Amino acid sequence: MGDTKFGIRHVIGAPVATTMLSQQELVCIPPRTAKFTLAEWELNNNAKSRITTDQQQLADKVLGECQRVREETEDRSKILKATSEMRIEERILDVEFNKNELCLQRKEICIELEAMSVYKTRLQDCLASLEQNALNICRKCLMLRDGRLGIDLVVDNVESALQEEISAILGAKSLLKRALEQLNEQMRRLRSTRYQLDRDLQYKQAAIDADKGSLTLKPTDTCLSIYEGYTNMDPADISTEEYNFYSAKNIQLAAKEVSSARPIRVFIDTLLKQVIDDLWAAYNKCNHAFNERIQATKLAKGNLEDMHREVTEKALAMQKNIELLKKAIADKEGYVGVAHTRLGRRAQRVGAELVKDSPGRALYYECEMLRHSTEQLQKMLQDATAALRYLSQTQIQLEEDINIKMNTLKIDEVDCMSLRVTMDYHAY
CATH class of the missing domain: 1.20.1260.80 (Ferritin)
Structure with missing residues (x-):
């Protein structure tokens, strides 16, 4: 008989050189049939019945506890969700x-x-x-x-x-x-x-x-995500x-x-x-x-114009006066000529007729008076000419002053006041 250890039997007469398990022929031998007593059978049935009953009772307890926990966690989740939503709504209102x-x-x-x-x-x-x-x-x-x-x-x-x-x-x-x-x-x-x-x-x-x-x-949305990190889920640090x-x-x-x-x-x-x-x-x-x-x-300016008008009138009067003086002087030359001619003719008397009589004295006096009158007229002519010259200078000066006043009036009344009319101060 060969060795049956490990369910392997060596065949008698087989070559001894075949020693490796992979090279050996294996023969499966069924195990020995168990033989128990009736008491063992009844005891086994009772034990399995008790075990089954205990397992069923334990399963009932576990089922009840699971249902309780499921219901409790479901209620708690709904309450927490409702509370959070209420707080969020309150926060939104705030x-x-x-x-x-x-x-x-x-x-x-x-x-x-x-x-x-x-x-x-x-x-x-x-x-x-x-x-x-x-x-x-x-x-x-x-x-x-x-x-x-x-x-x-x-x-x-x-x-x-x-x-x-x-x-x-x-x-x-x-x-x-x-x-x-x-x-x-x-x-x-x-x-x-x-x-x-x-x-x-x-x-x-x-x-x-x-x-x-x-x-x-x-809870049934597909866009939900679960955080699995290690840092704090609430980063808010403001109270x-x-x-x-x-x-x-x-x-x-x-x-x-x-x-x-x-x-x-x-x-x-x-x-x-x-x-x-x-x-x-x-x-x-x-x-x-x-x-x-x-x-x-x-x-x-009005006063200057009045004075200018008066000076102009005076100048015209002086010009007429000068003309009259010149005419008077010219007229005196005839009288002087007559007097001098008479004296000259009376100077041609002969002998005792050449006497200083009253006509001679009158003629001599007439000549002196005519000379004096002519000198007076000449002096008056010089004075009138000088006065006319002064009047002309005054007239020119007055005209210059009037022009100055007209220039001033143009600047003040026309130029400046026209500009100042455009000045407008309003309330803006």
Whole structure:
């Protein structure tokens, strides 16, 4: 018999050299049939019955506990989900409330910016009008008045009033520029605040959209994801108090900037009114000085024209007088000739007839008186000629003075006043 260890039997007579298991012939031998007693059989059946009963009871307990846990976890999940949704809805309402408050403040800022833009335009228009219109006209009036001639080139009330008006315009420009700088700074602060509000509104809208999107999620959606990382699932590090403080701070900052902007507009209204009133006062004062100076110049011109007319009349009368003097002198030459001829003929008397008688004395006296009269007429002719020369010089001087006054009137009444009519101070 061969060895039956491991269920392998060596065949008798087989070559001994065949020793490897893979090279041996295997013969499967069935195991021995078990033989048990009836008591063992009944005991085995009872044991299996008890085990089956215990397993069924344990399975019933496990099934009941599983159902309880399933129901409990299901209820808990629904409650937690409902609680989370309620908290999200409450949060959405809170964020929307803050967003609405921010929107109201942003609207106020936009309204205030539009109003301040109008005030900025008013200030710029006023400054441009003062620089390009009023100031240039006043300076041009001063330049034009430098074209006055002779004695009329005088520092008068008009020049002083023009200098005062220029000073008033420059002072008004300085005040308006400072007001414009304050206005620009306030507008810059309002724009900065509006930018912060826009950014806060953007963040709040994004948060609302995210929360509303979260409310639409269902456990059966296919877009759900489960986080399996190790870091904290909630990265938020800002507390509710800090959030409320931040939102309230933005709202308070916007309200503060709006409140700060309104007094500036009131100040600009008051400033513009005061500036325009002062400029009108300076304008009216200068025009009054111009009118007074024009009336005084017209009066002086009228007096000069009256004197010129009188001098002209005197010169004509003097010319006639000179002609009469010349005629008188010419006439005296005939009388002198007659007297001298008579004396000459009487000087030809002979002998005792050459006597100094009364006719001779009368003739001699006549000659002396004619000579004296002629000398008087010659002297009067010289005086009349000199007077006529002086009258002519006075007439020329008066004409020059009248021309000077006409030039002054042209500058003041025509040139300057025509320019000043275009000066317009309004409320802007």
